[in-house]
Amino acid sequence: MFFKIDGFTKKPEIKEKYDLVIIGGGPAGLTAALYGVHGGASVLVLEKALEGGQMNTTDIIENYPGFKSISGEELSRLMKEHAAKFGSEFYSSEVIGLEFREDLILTKLDDANTIKSKVLIIASGSKPKKLNVKGENEFTSKGVSYCATCDGHFFKDKKVAVVGGGNSAVEEAIYLSNIAKEVHIIHRRDKLRADKLYQDRAFSRDNIKFKWNSVVEEIKGDLKVKSLVIKNTKTNEVYEEEFDGVFIFIGILPEISFLPKDLFETDEYGFLITDENMLTNIYRVYAAGDVRHKEIRQIVTAASDGAIAASNAIRQYLNL
Amino acid sequence: MEKLLDRETRIKVQEILENMEDNVQLVLIKGSDDYSEILEQLLNELKELNDLIEVKVFSADSFDYDLYELDRDLLPAMFILDSEGIDYGIRFYGVPGGHEFITLLQDILIISTKRIIDFSEENIEKIKSIDQEMKIRVFVTPTCPYCPKAVLAAHQTAIINTNIIGEMIEANEFKDLSDKYNVKSVPHTVIEVKENGVWKMKNQFIGAYPQNNYILEILKAVQ
Numbered sequence: 001m002f003f004k005i006d007g008f009t010k011k012p013e014i015k016e017k018y019d020l021v022i023i024g025g026g027p028a029g030l031t032a033a034l035y036g037v038h039g040g041a042s043v044l045v046l047e048k049a050l051e052g053g054q055m056n057t058t059d060i061i062e063n064y065p066g067f068k069s070i071s072g073e074e075l076s077r078l079m080k081e082h083a084a085k086f087g088s089e090f091y092s093s094e095v096i097g098l099e100f101r102e103d104l105i106l107t108k109l110d111d112a113n114t115i116k117s118k119v120l121i122i123a124s125g126s127k128p129k130k131l132n133v134k135g136e137n138e139f140t141s142k143g144v145s146y147c148a149t150c151d152g153h154f155f156k157d158k159k160v161a162v163v164g165g166g167n168s169a170v171e172e173a174i175y176l177s178n179i180a181k182e183v184h185i186i187h188r189r190d191k192l193r194a195d196k197l198y199q200d201r202a203f204s205r206d207n208i209k210f211k212w213n214s215v216v217e218e219i220k221g222d223l224k225v226k227s228l229v230i231k232n233t234k235t236n237e238v239y240e241e242e243f244d245g246v247f248i249f250i251g252i253l254p255e256i257s258f259l260p261k262d263l264f265e266t267d268e269y270g271f272l273i274t275d276e277n278m279l280t281n282i283y284r285v286y287a288a289g290d291v292r293h294k295e296i297r298q299i300v301t302a303a304s305d306g307a308i309a310a311s312n313a314i315r316q317y318l319n320l
Numbered sequence: 321m322e323k324l325l326d327r328e329t330r331i332k333v334q335e336i337l338e339n340m341e342d343n344v345q346l347v348l349i350k351g352s353d354d355y356s357e358i359l360e361q362l363l364n365e366l367k368e369l370n371d372l373i374e375v376k377v378f379s380a381d382s383f384d385y386d387l388y389e390l391d392r393d394l395l396p397a398m399f400i401l402d403s404e405g406i407d408y409g410i411r412f413y414g415v416p417g418g419h420e421f422i423t424l425l426q427d428i429l430i431i432s433t434k435r436i437i438d439f440s441e442e443n444i445e446k447i448k449s450i451d452q453e454m455k456i457r458v459f460v461t462p463t464c465p466y467c468p469k470a471v472l473a474a475h476q477t478a479i480i481n482t483n484i485i486g487e488m489i490e491a492n493e494f495k496d497l498s499d500k501y502n503v504k505s506v507p508h509t510v511i512e513v514k515e516n517g518v519w520k521m522k523n524q525f526i527g528a529y530p531q532n533n534y535i536l537e538i539l540k541a542v543q
Contacts, residue, residue, distance in 0.1 A: 002462070003325055003362075003421040048530055049466050056465040073465065092438075094530035110531045112440040141505035141526040151505045153461050153492060223502050245504070 004073070014091050014115065018044045019318050020310065021107050021117035023095050023258075026053025027299045028289025029123035030079040031306030033088035039314035044115060045083070046107065048094035052076020053125050054290075055299060057149045059175045062197070064299050072149075075299070095124075095258040105284060119284045119313040122259075122272065123306060126252035126290040126297075131163060135219030136248075143225025143245040148172035151245075157181045158244035161228055163216055169249035170194035170202050176247065177205045184243070186211045186230065219246060254291045267293045277316075278309035284317055324358065325365050336425055337370040340432040343403040345374045349383045351395030355493055359396045359415045366424075372432060389485055394494055402431050409478030414490025418462025423471045423488065436476055443535045447480045452542050453514035454484045459491045459503045469528035470507035477538065511541040 020036045022029045025047030036043040050056050058072030067075065084090065093113065098120070099106040105120045128146035130136055136144055145151040148162075152175060160180045162173040165187035171194070177183045185192075185202070190212045192199050202208050211230065217238065218229035225245055231238045254270045265273045265281040271293035278286045288305035290297050314320055325333065346363050350356040363375045380395055390397055394413040401407055408431060416424040430436065436444070456474040460467035474486035491498040491506060501510050501524070511523040522541035529537060 002418055003329055004419050049469065049528060052465075096530075096532070110440075111438070112442060141508065142502055143504050145505055147505075150461075150464050150466070153463065154498075154504050224504060 014044060014089065014113065015042070017116040018042045018089075019117065019320070020044075020119045020121065020313060021046065021105070021115055022121045022123055023107070024053065024123035024125050024255075024289070024291070025051035025080070025090065026123060026125050026289055026302060027055060027079060028125075028291075028302040028306040028309075029053075029121070030083050031303040032121045032123060032286075032288055032310040033083040033306075034079075034086060035307045035310035036314070037083065037086040037088045039311065039318070040320035041119075041310075041314060041318050043083075043088045044117070045088060045090050046093055046095055046109070046115075047090065048092070050076070051080040051090065055079075057147050059149055059171070061299065063195075097258060098260060100263075100282060100285075119286070119317050121278075121286045121288055121306070121309050121313070122256075122280070122291055123288045123302075123309075124255040124258070124291050127255050128248065129251040129253050131216060131248055131250060133216055133218055135221070135225075139219050139221055139225050142223065143221060143243075144219060145245060145247050146249070148175050148247055151247075152176050152179045155180045155245045159242070160184070160245040160247060161186050161216070161243045162247045162249065163187075164249035164251075165189060165192045165194065166249065166251070167194045167198060170198040172247055172249055173208055174198065174201050174205065177208050180207070180245075182207050182209060184209045184211055186214050186216060186228075188213065188215050188233065190234075216246070252290060252297070256291065276308075277312040278305055279312065279316075284313075286313060321361070323365060324362050330365070330369060333366070333425065334369045337366075337373070337428070339429055340370055340372045342432050342434075343372045343374060344428055344431045345376055345401040345403075345405070346428075347399050347401060348375065348377045349390070349395060349397045350377060350379055353395070355415050355490075356396040358417075359398060362415065363398070366428075373428065391487075394489070394497065400427055400431050402434075409482065409485040410475045411485060411487040413487060414493035415462075416488060416490075419465050419468050420460055420462055420471065420488060420490070423468045423475070426468075426472055427475055430476070430479065436479065438473070438476055439480070439531060443531060444480055446535050446539060447477050447484075450481055450483055450538070450542055452483060454481075454538075454541065455487060455512040455514075455519060456484065456538070457487045457489055457501075457510040457512065459489050459498055459501065459508040459510070460506050461491050464506045466528040467507040470509055473528075473531075473534050474509065509537070511538065513541055 019041035020043045022045045055072040055076045093109040097108040107115045159182045161184045213234040220227045227242045272287035273293045286309035288309040289302035367373045367375045398412040458471045458474045471488045478484045478486035512519040513522045
């Protein structure tokens with residue numbers, strides 16, 4: 001039994017105007033906040049759920065420099081405390097709209113507040129990509145899950161599938177193998193894309209099994225998931241196998257629901273395109289972290305984006 | 321007996337509770353299970369950290385269920401009364417451990433200071449407009465970082481409108497009930513409305529919703 005008090009927030013008073021408003025309190029946003037306050041800016045971080053973002057649902061982090069092994073929750077807490085220590089302010093709310101004026105950006109919140117800022121950094125992160133197969137929506141949260149640390153509990157001694165072959169899929173499979181009886185990694189290729197460290201760990205677990213060259217074609221069940229229809233893409237064999245749950249980690253999509261349509265330059269999936277200073281095509285608006293179009297999405301690269309965005313904003317627009 | 325809250329946590333909790341203004345009563349109804357023992361110990365440890373906290377413990381047979389709207393089948397059960405003994409409809413079924421501990425502290429502060437910490441004026445009016453008896457049942461697990469937001473929303477909704485009860489239900493402790501509602505992801509919110517004396521499920525949703533969407537889901541249940 002453990003008792004956490006890190007999320008304690010008294011709804012703070014917020015000002016009407018800041019030099020820098022940051023949407024999203026993940027590693028990109030928190031690092032931008034740190035560099036912003038270090039540069040002398042007044043900074044507000046808007047977070048709709050929990051500071052730390054997806055780090056919170058990461059069991060163990062072993063590739064953030066300086067920490068050989070740290071829980072995602074702990075790193076989240078430390079990053080928030082670090083930015084707060086130097087004066088960054090935090091507010092728990094969801095952004096529902098943006099308005100761009102000549103020298104000001106208005107950020108509209110779901111609690112009816114509107115905040116003005118000279119610069120905006122979008123660090124809103126990403127959301128899981130769906131498989132887009134029959135049964136997925138119907139059984140979401142009825143055995144279909146996108147978060148092992150959240151929902152793994154419900155599959156104690158059960159048989160679950162993990163779809164995907166990247167770092168997230170393999171890390172979450174390892175986490176689930178401590179709870180579930182059997183974990184089957186279903187991957188469309190014949191080898192994993194995950195880092196070797198995670199691969200070795202997965203291969204060493206007796207209760208992690210692999211279905212190579214395989215795709216899920218349908219998720220079946222009654223009130224909850226009962227089975228998966230799986231196709232072997234090499235042999236074209238299609239079969240149905242019983243599973244109690246399926247965890248899907250096949251990639252991400254940008255979290256950009258609050259952005260005005262067609263105003264921002266994005267790639268085909270909606271990830272924001274920036275220059276090397278993290279500046280988007282909109283004056284005084286930066287993007288940092290997972291929401292940005294880029295190759296490598298790691299905590300350390302998100303932090304790096306945030307540092308670059310805030311530092312550039314201070315030099316270019318804030319002249320502090 | 322070993323403390324549940326370590327020294328560092330106790331110091332931080334004490335700092336948070338310094339913001340209390342009025343007395344609150346934490347009322348616990350115990351079963352004969354381990355969770356009941358843990359929750360009793362937790363409440364007593366909180367009491368030691370601030371004099372404004374009172375703890376009252378009942379066994380299921382000695383508690384007068386006619387006085388309060390409580391689910392008799394779920395033990396341990398806990399609720400919070402203000403200094404006048406007024407019940408605001410806040411319910412905890414099971415131990416608010418892990419991330420959920422923060423919700424208990426937030427609730428204590430809200431009841432003690434009578435200050436709602438979320439919701440816009442417009443949304444408060446919408447909540448007040450609900451004239452049917454409603455139960456907002458939020459299933460959680462201690463390891464779910466998004467759950468406290470959903471529970472706090474339910475509890476604050478209950479505080480705003482006396483027709484409404486806001487419940488935290490620890491899904492691991494109450495497996496049968498979780499299965500009944502087919503809880504497989506948390507936070508899982510079930511909204512029930514009393515019709516002709518019987519509770520009927522009217523809506524359910526999964527996840528910690530942003531404020532406006534949350535209010536929409538609540539209002540759907542009475543449309």
